[in-house]
Amino acid sequence: MNQFKTRTEKYNYIRTQQKEKRIKAAKRTVPLLGTAMILSPGVLAMNTVKANAAETSQTQNQSAFIEQLGASAMQVSSSNDLYASIMVAQALVETGFGSSQLSSAPYYNLFGVKEYNGGPSVTMSTQEYLDGQWVTMNEPFAVYSSYSESFQAHANLLTGSYYAGARKSHTNSYQDAAVYLTGRYATDPSYASKLISLIQSYNLTRFDTPGAGTAVQSTEQSQQAETTQSTQQAVQTASSSQASGQSYTVQSGDSIWGIAEKFGISVDQLLADNGWSSDSTIMPGDTIVI
Template identity: 30%
Template sequence: MKRLAIVISVIGFILGLCETGKAMSKTDFLMQVESGAQQNWAHYGILPSVTGAQAILESGWGTSQLATNAHNLFGIKGANIDGATVRMPTREVVNGYSLSVWANFRAYPSFIESIADHGQFLSVNSRYHNVLGERDAWLAAQKLQSDGYATDPAYADELMQIIRANNLTRWDQGKSDIDQHPTAAAPNSAEMSDSANQPQQQDTLRRYVIQPGDSWWRISRASGISMGQISQVSQTPIRWWIYPGQWLWLPQMKDYTVQPGDTLHRIEKALQLPIDSLAKVNHRARQSHLTVGTKLELPAAV
């Protein structure tokens, strides 16, 4: 049944969504890609100009079969989180020869999911960690190539040609043709330690590191702070995806409400508390069972 659903999903992509890239002008395509690229900068520290250039190069301005049939801009292979996939031919450079091979690629409902998945793909693969937070487009492109992102030996040069031809570095400088885009530095960027890039009145805020299984709703329930307020102080729209390892800013709170799956260690890790601090403050054993809904007192200072 699951396999049938996946097949139907792919057919839907091919029959109902394939006109997206063909009907889109380059200006419209850039505006759509920039929005996602700025989100990836805010979440992962991946330079927007490089994301844009990769999307253009690898999707042919959103007109490739992979982009029009499956909204896959970056050629990420395998199955998406919901199992959606599409099988297509691709070219690979092997031992200096260009060969045509068949492969399975991820399928997405829209470009925004493809861009978000691209950011997560780079962030969770350790070999690309040297790209995260890199503010020089040429260095970021070179690092992607040297890390083995593409088999094309001219990949970095091609990215830079696209960046220069379309003046994509303006995205890296906060200059945009769209009305709304992030103006704050990336939460996970290399500049995070710079107080100029952190929320104002930082002494009244607490940093929350996102854990596996977290969601905006779960964090709001645990902290007792509305999702809107968390979004505002973190300068992160609620519509953006959040992933383990990122962080959000929370107004300082005195207690934490236990959620399903919580342990003292998990809470300490999320709120960056000293080891055993929760056990000590709440007069509990380190391995004690936590009842969902219980309020735990938090240390006054982190």
């Protein structure tokens, strides 16, 4: 045991011991920090790889879903004077690229068809716009055994006299059919541009089969249509952004009600700001005014 003649001597000794302990502790910390710095780039790289893998997987799933829809739509459309490309595009809009539970097995309901006549059904909650507000309700939705059966039920609807203008024999192109369905099948004023954009982006015309009244567009006409559409969309987006100062890009799984809640605004305000009606639809990638 150390002997100290004065309190000052004892105090200085304690201070020296404490200082030495701090130095030793610092030396032990440096290698650990160095290791952390060496590992950090690896961790970041691993996270990047995981993110890229997730994105690739999502793209592959979407592609597989589109191919599956296309095969079923071709079988149904060829015997019903309809465009398979239009039917597939409608299914993508309705299901959010297959993200809805109703569109998945074992329900296979691609178009949100309800069942009130005693057929196979499943009860699910849904958002209905009633009396100026969104209300959550439990409704019976039709259950199908396959996508082909769901497409056939949809074809039965489209071949009625009310939708006659969407058939191949009454149109020159799928664009004509998309325009005709706007205001009839869906009141969303941008419904036609959404369908046409999907058809062009994913080359859905490869599912169309030759039929009466089908005209083959030239490459020049097709490019001109795409350019016109892109210009119109750019103008609409710019106008919306200038009017509100804020825009939002719709993500997979979004709903009009959910977006309104996310930004703390009423559904009525969101509908009015975007010129929508209660029947309007949104899809991933849309730019909307908040």
